[in-house]
Amino acid sequence: MKFVYRLAFASLILFTACKKEKTWDVDVKEQTVQLKIQDISADFFNDTIPLTTLRQNYPFFFDAKTPDATWEKQRREKTELSIYGQSKKVFGDFTQLNSALTPMFQRYQHYFPEYKLPTIYTYSSGLQNLDYPVMYSQQAGLMFIAMDAYLGPKSKLYDSIGVERYMRVNMDINRLPAQSVDAIANNIVTFSPRNQQFIDKMIYEGKKLILQDALLTDTPDEYKMGYTPQQIQWCIANEGQIWNFFVEQNYVFSSDASLQKRFLSVAPFSKFNNEIEQESPGRIAAWIGWQIIRNYLKENPKVELKALLEDMDGAKIFKDSKYKPALEGDNTTNYTTKSINGETYHFIK
Template sequence: MKDTWIWPLFFFFFLYSCKQEQKPCELDEEILAVRPTLTIERLEDAFFEAADQAEILYLLEAHPLFAEKYLLVNSYASKEELAEELWIIHQDSIMVELYEEVKNEYPNIDSLREELENAFAHISYYFPEFKIPKIYTFVSGFSSDIVVTEDIIVIGLDYYLPPTHRFQPPDLPQYISKRYDRDYIVPNIVTAISSFFNETDLNQNSLLAEMIFYGKAYHFTKSILPCTSDAFIIGYTPEEIAACWANEEFVWAHFVENELFFETNPFEIRKYTGEAPFTDEISPDAPGRIGRWLGWNIVDDYRFNHTLSLRDLMKESDKNKIFRQSGYKPRR
């Protein structure tokens, strides 16, 4: 099987690209009619413009959720102790330089705000109970990229400098670091939010269960961001996506012939859904996490073949039912 992975010929990729370009995407005006107006607080400014330690302490007191969820103030003996540690960071010349680079790259965040407003309009349309979290940006010193809870979202903008920038997240392999770019921010946030609605049966701990979990997450993200490229949702390059479609039958055959769907060994599961540069069990050319990609296809077919609402899909926790009733077959 490892020898059968085929990269699509140029004309295949060309036709694939043209097909995408021939169908311009437009967001639903009915959904956007109730688009919320967001405020994103740029706490990196408040932090690096602080004149003394007392102003750092005031920042912690003025933004208690940020202090609790992001800076983990409760793990310190006091707020004063955290403020003292933060002041040391504030004085670090490299951190100051990193902040200045972030400001150069993100002098404003108007487009990011607009994308989030559109995304939250869609989430609120499908899930009216959704409450928009407080949103902050920060410069973390490459300690935290994005934090998403039901109450707060914090975006570490230093992680999302251009891939060619001299400041890059340390100790990350290239196949992961390439996904830390501007266009991944909102898809990453929406995928994280999907977990609030992605009901799961913890008794189902097979490879199939994990595939379907990720498949539901990606399907949710695509439904909320219909005009966003799949590449920014799953983190594959367009060429990798085209190659996956070209080899879909081989991928499916590998899972079937090796009876992988009901595999429960966590080490085996990780080979197909965990972070990796490639899925060597199928081919050195097959991208990593290919089980997630296959799960996404299965979930897509399940919903479309049953005309389910997004809410009903996310509430369905029986992974085996989704698999059996998906009617999924590789495209020819």
């Protein structure tokens, strides 16, 4: 059954819508963070709570055009209750979620002291919000987390609706902080619609990813990109060839809108239209944009994070980054690795 409050959430969000000199190792011990986490679904599926009370407590949760009878039926639907039950097994009493998000929000307060901490609402979407499991509005001070998007890549519920393998990589609670920062970045990193060149879009995605570097200093690059370790390794090994392809095809300063879908959209692989494409991960140009920004900060270590995330000219950032990866070479020296659950993950030095 389609979750009818999905539109209400979306509307709320849309309309409120390295050199040693540069380091993200800042002292945030003085940043006091007490997160407020509320489980909407705990109340929604408690049929002893009147619907009128739910509407008063969670006005953003309900689509006003939906009849009360539809809501009442949904509150008792066995499938919906089962999905929520499995979600609660993963999240428990939210202690793990609180512990995972608190350090990130300490850094958030450090870099953006003028922004208030959001109230965090968790909910079960009935498997409807798997594409965008975290939504954030800085203006409204709200964050929404679809718990059923983190049941684990091997969840039988995902089998039942045919969730593709490349999407399941992120469906792990350990990857939730990275997706939370991505939702924040979508809301606070500025982008001018006038900037339609491919380099502008790469730089924009790179800025969003650099926010993850700043707020998630102990998180592997795989989590930040939504990649597997093998995909990050492929990117590192082929960085020069990827960039050379963009240059040779005259894509860098192109305004061809199709490049967005081919190289920046979430997909099982990037569309090179040659024999290597299915070896590549999706969003490869976002990863390149990230390396450009990282290089820019090496060359310009005094640039403040907030200034970088504003609408700085993408072409100028690219020029000042002096980005030119070697066509043939080993870039693994820029990374340290760490084993997590038997897999080797990558961390930028």
